[in-house]
Amino acid sequence: MVTAMLFAGGVGRRMNSDDLPKQFMKIGDKPIIVRTMEHFEKHPEVDYIVVACKEDWIDHLNALIEEYKITKVHSVVPGGATGYASIHNGVLETAKFMKNPEDIILICDGVRPMLSERLISDSVKFAREYGTSVPVTPSIDSLLFSEDGKFCEKSYERSSMYITQAPQGYTMEKILWAHSEAERRGITNPVSSSELFIELGEKVRLFEGERINIKVTTHEDLEILNAWCDHRESER
Numbered sequence: 001m002v003t004a005m006l007f008a009g010g011v012g013r014r015m016n017s018d019d020l021p022k023q024f025m026k027i028g029d030k031p032i033i034v035r036t037m038e039h040f041e042k043h044p045e046v047d048y049i050v051v052a053c054k055e056d057w058i059d060h061l062n063a064l065i066e067e068y069k070i071t072k073v074h075s076v077v078p079g080g081a082t083g084y085a086s087i088h089n090g091v092l093e094t095a096k097f098m099k100n101p102e103d104i105i106l107i108c109d110g111v112r113p114m115l116s117e118r119l120i121s122d123s124v125k126f127a128r129e130y131g132t133s134v135p136v137t138p139s140i141d142s143l144l145f146s147e148d149g150k151f152c153e154k155s156y157e158r159s160s161m162y163i164t165q166a167p168q169g170y171t172m173e174k175i176l177w178a179h180s181e182a183e184r185r186g187i188t189n190p191v192s193s194s195e196l197f198i199e200l201g202e203k204v205r206l207f208e209g210e211r212i213n214i215k216v217t218t219h220e221d222l223e224i225l226n227a228w229c230d231h232r233e234s235e236r
Contacts, residue, residue: 001103002124003048003094004040004072004167008033008061008110009079009086021054022216023110024061028229030068032216033061035113037070040106043120048074048097051110052090055079082189084196091175101173104128107193108167111216113225119210120167126205127169134194135209136162165209168193178202 008023023033033051040046049070053061055078065073077093079086087107094105104127106120119135126133139161145154170178170193181200182190190196194204214221 001047001098001100002045002106003050003074003098003103004046004106004108004120005050005052005087005090005094006033006036006040006108006110007052007079007083007086007090009052009054009083021057022222024057024064025216025222027113027216027222027225031064032113033110034064034068034070036108036110036115037065037073038068039115039117039120040108041070041072043117045121045124046072046106048072048094050074050090050094051076052079052086052093053077053110083191084189087193088179091179095172095176098172101171102128103172104169105172105175106167106169107175109215112166112213113216114210114212114214115167116210116213119165119213122207123167123169126207127171130205131171131174132194132197132202132204133169134204134206135165135168135213136206137165137209137211138162162206163209164192164194165213166192166215 024031027035037049040049049072053076058076061076075093077089080089104124106123123133123135139158142158143156143161144152146152178196178200182196187199190199197204214225216222
């Protein structure tokens with residue numbers, strides 16, 4: 001089985017959107033979280049969807065799931081205080097019904113409305129083969145390191161730098177081990193599941209992502225995707 005586990009527990013502080021969490025903002029005529037779910041809803045290899053949602057927005061999300069007929073949603077659980085805590089809640093919920101160690105969990109931000117069928121398929125394929133799969137895009141910009149954000153005396157070789165994306169795929173055996181080890185070692189807030197594995201001393205399998213697979217983080221991201229949506233609508 002394959003379950004897409006979406007985490008949508010944030011409030012969008014970088015967008016100053018405390019009144020309306022960014023996952024519920026609209027691109028075109030649909031909320032971002034709906035567009036993200038629809039990609040997994042339509043994908044033939046995905047059996048279920050689990051969402052970890054900001055707790056006081058769960059009723060609203062359930063109403064959207066019904067309105068837009070997202071039939072694969074197995075359960076919606078409360079998110080946590082951090083992205084990792086939300087993922088952890090979703091992983092534990094998924095483990096209640098995904099009992100085969102080789103079952104695949106696809107961990108994805110709820111704010112990636114531009115996912116493609118190919119990205120989801122490749123994440124499943126590489127996770128089945130290697131136990132882990134992480135979409136990445138090569139860095140096209142030069143990278144500088146600074147402790148204080150003012151002065152720099154170190155740079156990185158661009159050709160070996162990659163930007164991580166989602167969905168990241170893992171076997172249930174791998175992801176449950178990683179979360180158990182994180183608890184045992186006192187690792188409480190890794191930035192992403194791939195960085196958790198790396199912090200635990202494990203390798204993760206990379207595969208080619210897509211630049212259009214934008215994670216909505218800023219108002220600029222929202223403006224870009226709305227412009228794209230308007231352009232697509234005008235072409236019809």
